[in-house]
Amino acid sequence: MRELIVLVLIWAAAILLLVFKVPREKRRDANIVFLFSQSLAWLYVYIQTFTGNMEFPFREFHESTKMSFSLYYIFYPAISVFFILYYPKKGFLKKCVYFGMYAYGIQGFAYLLAQYTELITYNNYSLLMQFFINCGILIIVRGFYYWFQKGFVK
Numbered sequence: 001m002r003e004l005i006v007l008v009l010i011w012a013a014a015i016l017l018l019v020f021k022v023p024r025e026k027r028r029d030a031n032i033v034f035l036f037s038q039s040l041a042w043l044y045v046y047i048q049t050f051t052g053n054m055e056f057p058f059r060e061f062h063e064s065t066k067m068s069f070s071l072y073y074i075f076y077p078a079i080s081v082f083f084i085l086y087y088p089k090k091g092f093l094k095k096c097v098y099f100g101m102y103a104y105g106i107q108g109f110a111y112l113l114a115q116y117t118e119l120i121t122y123n124n125y126s127l128l129m130q131f132f133i134n135c136g137i138l139i140i141v142r143g144f145y146y147w148f149q150k151g152f153v154k
Contacts, residue, residue, distance in 0.1 A: 003058040003117050007070045014078040022081065029145070030081045036144050037077035040137055045072045053125075057118040068119060071110075079106060080141050087142065103134035 022030045045067045048054035056068040083102050088094045107130050114120040 003119055006113070006117055006119065007060070010070050010075045014074050018078055018081065022085065026085060029149075030085065032148055033081050033084050033141060033145055034077045037080035037141055038073050040140060041072040041076050042067075044133070044137065053123055055121040055123065057121055071113075071119065076106065080138070083138060084141065084145050099135055099138055102138055103131050106134050107131055 018030065018034075045054065049056070049066045056066065059065065059067070060069045079102070088098055107127070110120060110130075114122055114125075
């Protein structure tokens with residue numbers, strides 16, 4: 001029952017934040033970042049479940065997939081949207097701290113889910129490796145968004 005409550009809260013938080021906190025002029029950008037983050041999340045979680053590093057004992061679609069739908073297709077892409085929206089314009093140190101905060105925030109949230117629910121089970125968990133993977137995913141999202149924006153700059 002705890003898992004279901006957490007999933008409902010994740011859905012509500014993600015939808016409410018995306019609807020009310022994304023400015024109108026940035027909605028198109030938020031959509032493309034959200035969709036791109038979903039594809040990255042799918043690839044990441046597929047590799048992790050295929051190699052046995054991660055399991056999802058409680059899943060929404062138990063018969064059709066071994067992956068968690070809500071976490072990797074709704075919540076983490078929503079985090080990527082806010083990562084891009086509030087990305088600092090200047091300051092190398094500020095950008096590094098920003099990347100670190102988001103990478104550790106994602107990691108901390110996933111760790112709490114693994115400890116207190118059955119949404120995630122880590123079989124081979126390395127704190128440092130997970131941090132670098134989260135940073136890598138955020139760098140790829142940021143790179144894609146930068147590339148996407150260059151086509152619209154006149």
